Amino acid sequence: MGVDIILKIAGIGILTAVVSVILKKSDRDDVATFATLAGLIVVIVLVIDMISGLFDTIKSLLSLYS
Amino acid sequence: MIFKLIAISIIGVVVVLMLRSAKPEFAVFATIATGVIMVVILLSTLQDVILSFDNVVKKSGVDESVFSAVLKIIGIGYLTEYSASIATDAGCGSIAQKLQFGGKLTIFAMSISIVSALIDVVGELVNLV
Numbered sequence: 001m002g003v004d005i006i007l008k009i010a011g012i013g014i015l016t017a018v019v020s021v022i023l024k025k026s027d028r029d030d031v032a033t034f035a036t037l038a039g040l041i042v043v044i045v046l047v048i049d050m051i052s053g054l055f056d057t058i059k060s061l062l063s064l065y066s
Numbered sequence: 067m068i069f070k071l072i073a074i075s076i077i078g079v080v081v082v083l084m085l086r087s088a089k090p091e092f093a094v095f096a097t098i099a100t101g102v103i104m105v106v107i108l109l110s111t112l113q114d115v116i117l118s119f120d121n122v123v124k125k126s127g128v129d130e131s132v133f134s135a136v137l138k139i140i141g142i143g144y145l146t147e148y149s150a151s152i153a154t155d156a157g158c159g160s161i162a163q164k165l166q167f168g169g170k171l172t173i174f175a176m177s178i179s180i181v182s183a184l185i186d187v188v189g190e191l192v193n194l195v
Contacts, residue, residue, distance in 0.1 A: 013092030
């Protein structure tokens, strides 16, 4: 749990941007949207389990069991 | 400790700005990730503060349910503020306001129990005098 996760998300973002630009240039727009979607889903999964971990720790810390 | 927080927030800001120009959707996730990491670092100190508070409350004789309710309210307040600020960052302020309104309602509903506990304590004091 450190800075590497932020840099990982940045890397995925830039990579998807580059890939989608390349695919758009070689006029395959549909594949470009899929590539962007794939990058987005990878980042969503990464961030979602971080958030669930955070909310669990806060819930256990502050004894919030509602 | 504070330097680690500063370093992470600066890195997060740089990454968000970079992503905002290339791919705006990833910027929101970068802000969420930075927020999560900074909070995880702060949680350990928060734990010490809560434990020391717990001892103070035990000594002061106020019954335990009031303190745990206060903790719950702090938690709810913090969580709603956290997600509301993410929503405003992402640009949709209206969702953030609705979230804060919901948070206020839940806190208000919980504070009813605290107010009644307070009235009991005050009632006891009045009878003693």
